[in-house]
Amino acid sequence: MSDTGFKLRLTQQANFQFLVEFLDTEIPPITTDEPPPLGENAGPNPSRMLAAAVANCLAASLMFALKKFKNEPDPVTVEVDVQMTRNEAKRLRVGAVDVAIKLGKPGAAFEHLDRVLAQFEDFCVVTQSVRDGFEVNVAVRDSEDVLLKG
Structure with missing residues (x-):
């Protein structure tokens, strides 16, 4: 991704459906x-897209950090639980996002795991960008369901 940004175009298709085009790719x-x-549920809504972006960014950041030390975490799975809330004006908001990442191998199989787990979230552009607006909780488990972080 470019450090300078990117461009999208949304075009209404019908009612609440929008076609999202990625103009620079x-x-x-x-x-x-x-x-x-x-709407008609013809695609994800913005709240689902936001949750997917947070989870994907966290998983990619974790994978990058692990692979930097020649670790192979595959296959990685991520489950996301989103809590919707209402603000003081009774407007619906994303209240919190719980992200559960599961690695494909036992924790003991990874080199420098403590270092990776201590810093991978800092490199997630999306998560760090939205954390001022709502809580993002992260848990990492290995293939044996051992809680490594969170």
Whole structure:
């Protein structure tokens, strides 16, 4: 990703459905939509996209940090639990995002794991950008379901 930014275009397709185009890449467009009663669930809504972005960024940052020390964490799986809340004005907001990352190997198989776990979140652009707005809780488990972080 460029340090200077990127460009998107959203074009309404029908009702609450938008075609999202990534203008500076060859990434194929996606459709976003709201769930009923507003939309038809023809694609993820913005809250789901935000949660996916947080989780994907954390997983990629963790994988990068592990691979930097020649570790192979594959396969990595991530589960996300999003809590929606209402603010003082009764407006719906993302209240918290719980991200559970599971590595494909036991914790003992990884070199420099303590160092990796201590710093990988700092390199996640999305998570660090949204943490001022809502809580992001992260847990990392190995293939034997041992809690490594969180």
